Structures are given as structure tokens and as C-alpha cells.
Amino acid sequence: xxxxxxxxxxxxxxxxxxxxxxxxxxxxxxxxxxxxxxxxxxxxxxxxxxxxxxxxxxxxxxxxxxxxxxxxxxxxxxxxxxxxxxxxxxxxxxxxxxxxxxxxxxxxxxxxxxxxxxxxxxxxxxxxxxxxxxxxxxxxxxxxxxxxxxxxxxxxxxxxxxxxxxxxxxxxxxxxxxxxxxxxxxxxxxxxxxxxxxxxxxxxxxxxxxxxxxxxxxxxxxxxxxxxxxxxxxxxxxxxxxxxxxxxxxxxxxxxxxxxxxxxxxxxxxxxxxxxxxxxxxxxxxxxxxxxxxxxxxxxxxxxxxxxxxxxxxxxxxxxxxxxxxxxxxxxxxxxxxxxxxxxxxxxxxxxxxxxxxxxxxxxxx
Ligand code: MRU
Numbered sequence: 001x002x003x004x005x006x007x008x009x010x011x012x013x014x015x016x017x018x019x020x021x022x023x024x025x026x027x028x029x030x031x032x033x034x035x036x037x038x039x040x041x042x043x044x045x046x047x048x049x050x051x052x053x054x055x056x057x058x059x060x061x062x063x064x065x066x067x068x069x070x071x072x073x074x075x076x077x078x079x080x081x082x083x084x085x086x087x088x089x090x091x092x093x094x095x096x097x098x099x100x101x102x103x104x105x106x107x108x109x110x111x112x113x114x115x116x117x118x119x120x121x122x123x124x125x126x127x128x129x130x131x132x133x134x135x136x137x138x139x140x141x142x143x144x145x146x147x148x149x150x151x152x153x154x155x156x157x158x159x160x161x162x163x164x165x166x167x168x169x170x171x172x173x174x175x176x177x178x179x180x181x182x183x184x185x186x187x188x189x190x191x192x193x194x195x196x197x198x199x200x201x202x203x204x205x206x207x208x209x210x211x212x213x214x215x216x217x218x219x220x221x222x223x224x225x226x227x228x229x230x231x232x233x234x235x236x237x238x239x240x241x242x243x244x245x246x247x248x249x250x251x252x253x254x255x256x257x258x259x260x261x262x263x264x265x266x267x268x269x270x271x272x273x274x275x276x277x278x279x280x281x282x283x284x285x286x287x288x289x290x291x292x293x294x295x296x297x298x299x300x301x302x303x304x305x306x307x308x309x310x311x312x313x314x315x316x317x318x319x320x321x322x323x324x325x326x327x328x329x330x331x332x333x334x335x336x337x338x339x340x341x342x343x344x345x346x347x348x349x350x351x352x353x354x355x356x357x358x359x360x361x362x363x364x365x366x
Contacts, residue, residue: 001167001181003032003213009172010057011064011127013120018071020064024051025168029209030307037061040069040082047089047096050200054169055243055279056130059095062086063123066103067116074115079107091292092252092330093243094281099126127171133276134173136344141179141239141274142186144342148236149188156189156217158236160226163197163254164206165241165274175241175274177210179342184216192218193229197254199300199327223256227263238264238271239342245273245280247363249335249350250287255328261337273333273350274342277359287332294329301325 001008012021020037026049027033035051037043043065046052052061069082083104090096103122110118148157165176173181183190192211197203204220211218221229229235238260244252251257251273264271284290302319319325338350348354356363 001172001210001214009127009131010052010168011060011171013064013124018068018120020061020068022046022052022061023168025053025206026051028168029205030305030313037064037068040065040072040085043068044085044089047086053202054164054166055093055095055241056134056170056175056276057168058090058093059099059278060123060127060130060171062089062096063099063103063119063126066100066107067119067123070107070116070119074112076112079104079115090294092294093279095243095276095278098278102126130171130276130278131173133278133344134167134170134175134178137175137274137276137342138173138178138182140344140346141176141272141342142182142188144237144270144272144347145179145183145188145190146186149183152236156191157183158191158193158229158234160193160195160229160235160238160260161207162195162203162226162238162240162257162260164202164210165253166207166210168206168210169241170276174210175276175342176239177207179239179274180211180216181214184214190216192216193226193235194218194220195226195256195260196220196223197256198223199304201304202254226260227267230263230267230269235264235267235269238269240271240273242273242275242279243330244284244287244291245275245341245355246284246287246290246335247280247282247355248285248287248352249338249341249355250285250291251333251335251338251350252287252291252293252330253333255331258331258333258337261333264339265337270339271337272339272342276344277362280355280359280362282362288334291330291332293331296327296329298325298327301327 166174
């Protein structure tokens with residue numbers, strides 16, 4: 001997508017042909033900065049610190065992390081060590097495991113002398129596939145938005161989204177945002193309610209920044225607002241991304257997603273989840289009890305980053321001194337609360353039949 005007129009992706013190989021460029025998402029929305037990753041350790045740190053984040057982008061970064069690792073040591077033990085180091089960076093998004101498994105499989109049948117080249121090629125292939133998959137999700141999801149517009153052509157389609165499942169969370173386009181960008185570009189009037197998404201504020205910091213740069217009308221709301229909006233007919237469609245969908249359709253996504261799904265269910269608002277098939281964990285059925293939920297540092301809850309009136313970026317404490325805090329990064333929305341999935345192969349119901357119907361090849365192998 002474009003930033004100040006320049007087409008950007010979230011990750012690329014630099015002009016030197018080997019170092020990996022990323023947008024440093026910890027600086028947004030106050031500054032647009034890029035960074036160079038030059039080693040396995042730097043790639044792992046970029047994922048852990050959330051300089052790169054979002055399930056698909058984590059998977060692509062890990063793949064490039066394997067390529068950087070092969071430059072340091074292309075032996076068999078190094079392949080396993082790099083795989084394990086990167087897998088340990090974040091627990092919830094299954095795209096990480098998926099991307100790393102793909103690299104390990106390819107490297108296991110490649111002689112060490114050729115592993116650097118092969119790892120970069122596979123990482124690049126994963127990145128290109130991600131762009132095409134998100135583009136396809138966009139086309140599939142735009143049909144939903146178009147349908148809502150045709151039903152009520154005299155006002156914009158009001159969407160609500162949580163966290164950032166935008167192009168910053170993928171290589172380009174995003175998952176939940178791809179249909180929104182395509183609808184907007186096709187002249188369908190849309191307006192997006194953007195949940196702030198505490199504690200890290202991915203909605204206020206990243207989704208709002210993205211939508212603003214693309215000219216998509218939007219309004220940032222505090223996280224607790226969605227229920228009120230839905231009760232008053234102000235949301236036509238809730239659409240979110242996901243970090244892991246189980247074979248029966250349970251959905252892990254940023255903390256607070258479950259509450260939005262409950263409110264949507266209670267108010268008859270369609271609640272759709274956009275995902276690439278790399279986000280499906282075919283090995284797991286019960287998401288509520290089976291998906292590992294990341295817990296992160298207390299400071300994400302006790303502090304917040306902001307820009308002062310004179311332009312300084314500061315972190316300030318917002319919790320009473322001494323109070324213990326808890327920081328769960330994700331929650332799981334049971335499949336029964338999900339209206340359907342938007343995937344690269346089409347729309348489907350949020351259950352085993354729906355997913356296996358679109359992806360019989362994967363479902364059979366598991
Ligand atoms: O902790 P984050 O910012 O990595 O969480 C991101 C999300 O929860 C996204 O909704 C999810 O990864 C889908 S991204 C297309």
C-alpha cells in the first residue's frame with residue numbers, strides 16, 4: 001500500500017541482496033522508520049519486540065530469519081536451532097509454526113552449500129504468496145460489503161474492526177482490511193469503527209494510520225464502545241483477523257475480540273473473520289483450551305506511549321502505583337459466534353465442514 005505516495009511493503013530484501021528491511025511498527029504512528037535485520041537474533045528480536053507483528057507477517061519474518069541464520073551456519077544442527085529459536089518468539093500465531101515448518105522441510109532436502117540461496121528463495125515465495133492470498137481475501141470479502149451496500153445504498157457501510165489485521169500485519173493489503181480497501185477503491189462508501197485495542201493500541205496506532213493514509217473514512221473508539229454501536233444499528237459488519245483458527249472454527253485473535261463477537265451475536269450483527277489458510281491449525285479442535293495465549297509484560301498495561309504537544313514521544317504511567325496487573329494478549333472466540341470465514345478460496349461457515357470444504361487437501365493430511 002502507499003505511504004506518502006510511495007508503494008510500500010512491510011518486509012523486503014535490501015539492495016545489498018541479503019539484509020532484510022522492515023517497517024519498525026513500534027515507532028508508528030508518530031514516526032515512519034525502517035530497520036535492517038542482519039542476523040537470526042535480530043529477526044527473532046524484531047518479532048518478540050513487535051517491530052513486526054500480525055500473524056502472517058510474523059510467519060514471513062521467521063522465514064527470512066531462517067535465511068539470515070543460514071548465512072551464519074548452514075549445518076543441520078543450525079537449521080534446527082534457528083527453527084527452535086524463532087518458534088519460541090511468540091506462541092499464539094500459528095503462521096509462525098507454518099512458515100518455519102516450510103523452511104525446515106525445504107532445507108532438509110537441500111545440501112548445506114545451497115541452503116542460503118534456497119532459504120531466501122523460499123522466504124521470498126512465502127512473501128509473494130501472502131500478497132496474492134490477501135488480494136484474494138480482499139476480492140472475496142468485498143462481495144460481502146457490496147451486498148450490504150446494495151441492501152442499504154443511501155448510507156456508507158459501517159464496519160467495525162479490532163486490533164490491526166491490516167497491511168502492516170501482512171506483507172501487503174491485510175486480511176480484514178483488504179475487503180475494505182477494495183470496496184473503498186471500487187467506490188463503495190464505507191466507514192470503519194476502529195477499536196483502540198489496548199494495551200498496545202494497534203487499532204489507534206496502526207489501523208487508524210493505515211486507513212488514514214489510504215483515505216478510508218474511519219473513527220477510533222475506545223475498546224468498550226462496540227456493544228453500544230451495535231445496539232444502535234451503527235455497525236453493519238464486524239470483521240477481524242486472526243492468529244489461529246482451529247479445524248472446527250474457533251478463532252484466536254487480539255484480546256477483546258471475544259467480547260465483540262458476543263455483542264455482535266446479541267445484536268444480530270454479522271461477525272466475520274478474514275484469514276489466509278496458513279492461519280488454520282488443522283491439528284487442533286478446541287481453541288478455548290488448546291490455543292496457547294501469549295502473556296506479555298506488565299508495562300504494556302501500566303504505561304502508554306503518546307506524543308506531547310511539543311512533539312516529544314513519551315511513555316507515561318496510567319495505573320495506580322503498586323497495583324498488580326495482568327496482560328493476556330489474545331482470546332478465543334468459539335466458532336458458534338462467528339458468522340463465517342473470508343479466505344483466499346472463498347467464504348465458508350465457521351465449522352469443520354466449511355473449512356474442509358474449501359481446503360480438502362489440508363484437512364485430509366491432518
Ligand atoms: O499482537 P499482534 O499485534 O501481533 O496481534 C495481531 C492480531 O491480533 C491480528 O488481528 C492477527 O494477527 C491477524 S493479522 C492479519
